[in-house]
Amino acid sequence: MTDQAVDTDGVRLSGGAVAESHFLGRTRELKELRADIERAGLDTISGRKAPRARVLLIAGRPGSGRTALAEQLVRQVADRYPDGVLRARLGEPDGTPVPVERAARELLTALDLPAPPGAAEDDLTEALCVALAERRMLLLLDDAAGAEQVDALLPDTPDCLVVAVSGGPLTGIADVRPCTLGGLDTKSALELLTRYTGSVRITVDPRAAENLVEVCQAHPAALTLAGGWLAARPQAAVSDLAKRLHAETDEGAPLGRVFRLVHDHLPATGARLLRLLSLAPAGLVDPHTASALAGCSVSAARTTLDDFVALGLLRAVDSPLPQYEVPGCLYPLLRSLAEAQDRPAELQLARARMLERTVRLLQSCRAITETDNPEAREKVQGMPRSLRFPSPRAAADWLTIRRPALLAAARLAVADGELDTLARRLMSQLVRAMVAHFGTHAAAADLYGIHRLVLDVAERRSLPREKAAALLNLADLDARTGRTGEALARYRAALDAGREANDPYATGRAMESVGGAHQELGDYDRAADWFGRALVQRLARDEREDAARLYGRIATAHTYAGRYGEALRNWRAAVAGHRKNGDVAAQARALSELARVQEYAGRPAESLRTCQEAVEWARRAEDVRLQAALQLRLADTLEHLGDSAAARLHRGAAERMLGEELQEGHDSDSATEHGSDACEIRSAPIED
Structure with missing residues (x-):
């Protein structure tokens, strides 16, 4: 194909695309549908209040104008539903039904309501029903493949209206009369x-x-x-x-x-x-x-x-x-036509070219955010002009607009099964681009789906290292949304995969995460045990920073269990480790926690001295928030010791510190969020 525009049968269309036309015909169908809204349902006739929303069904073959008719009906009656219109597409272009979980998540997102990543279908549909119970809304469900999809999304209130578009009847949903379209x-x-x-x-x-x-x-x-x-x-x-x-x-x-x-x-x-x-x-x-x-x-x-x-x-x-x-x-x-006129190898090559182009666009989309990285800038400049984004805002807009297609590309690439290397690269770059532009928290639902796809490929291709990474990422998202039991099971599976791959990073992180899950579940003995196992590995590999941090996690578990002696011993080890590493801020925080445990253990004088030492190290670290928190703790300790005047002085100092920090302004939370490395995809060396 040349660089020249393709004409249609030798004739160039000078006017561009035909403008979208206004709605045509279907006067009788519209009249019947509007009358059906007012029609008394079976429940009303029997003297009962309708338990669910009325469903209007527009049935017809694809291309019969069924969606256009539905949209026209929505325009005509939308003013009756002051809380607005929700739209969801329940079918893929190839006819594959959209999972109810995905449709419910999209509807909750449209309502600006939380949709926890990895949440079960029943939980999401229940949350949607609860949200719609207090609203008067109109739902347009397009391309419904069957009654099960529509039934799962029906609001449990007669104040809402559902307009469903399907190829046939929705058998199983009561009191639905289809409006069947012909020519x-x-x-x-x-x-x-x-x-x-x-x-x-x-x-x-x-x-x-x-x-x-x-x-x-x-x-x-x-x-x-x-x-x-x-x-x-x-x-x-x-x-x-x-x-x-x-x-x-x-x-x-x-x-x-x-x-x-x-x-x-x-x-x-x-x-x-x-x-x-x-x-x-x-x-x-x-x-x-x-x-x-x-x-x-x-x-x-x-x-x-x-x-x-x-x-x-x-x-x-x-x-x-x-x-x-x-x-x-x-x-x-x-x-x-493609299957009949194009060879399978040609179709696969075209699919591979499309995925490769998408990978390169995602690389460019992420690299434009790394304005302080000379290597990233050089890499962007080395790309063809057509692949570059003029600004981070333009890249974010592209990522937002193309999000449905990008996620669908990942799903199709994994389902194909013959382009797994490209699929892995695509998912890796998609995760990095989303984290760079949206942040881990905002993109969590999409990231969860991508990590599940990564896990599918890793299991299919027997890639234990990638399997461990996917399981860790999924477990992290489970843990953040309160599914600690599911997270624990995945952390254990990640540990097995990490050991199979002989990956010390994965095994160490998995052991520590297993401990964290046990701590969240209140099993502090097992938590301390697993943190201890992770500590042994870190010490064996001379990973001093992580070892010092793990001493603190072990101390925290012992503190929760009320074993203050063990907690004090481990916090002192954490302080010593941070001091050797030269990490002033971490040393100040560890001293702060040591002072807290000393106070719990009934040693207020020791706690006072440790807290004063922590204030000095926090000052050196220029951590104003920690200094203020320590000043407040000093005030509480001094009050316990009977020195109210000194306590007031420290409390006033804390208030001044916090006031000055507020005046100077805080760094954007999104900067920290975007810098999170919680959702990485670790794989065999592939071009970034």
């Missing part, structure tokens, strides 16, 4: 054609236009493709297209016949790119995706995509960046 009425069908062809070509031969509508069975998607084909050929008569379609010998739906005609009249390069769009993750395409699939320049790809929009083959997505969507009704046709 458009003739007047609306002719108006749809007119928007592409202009009024003259329809009015000069109305019989031919009506014949074309009849051949297309008034199917909206088929008429859209027919109109686009005619718009690209101003000299062609409407009757010519009708005759061509009549001459088609292949039996099948009118959409398939019109689509094959449009495809066959594209130049070879354009037809090939169109078929390859069946590989686009989540059916979302941008110029980079198309460029990588076809092996052409980004500018040529964008021109061709705009031409496809004009032909009705793609929909332009309302987005700050150029993005397009493959209509769901065309996806199976594209995939069928």
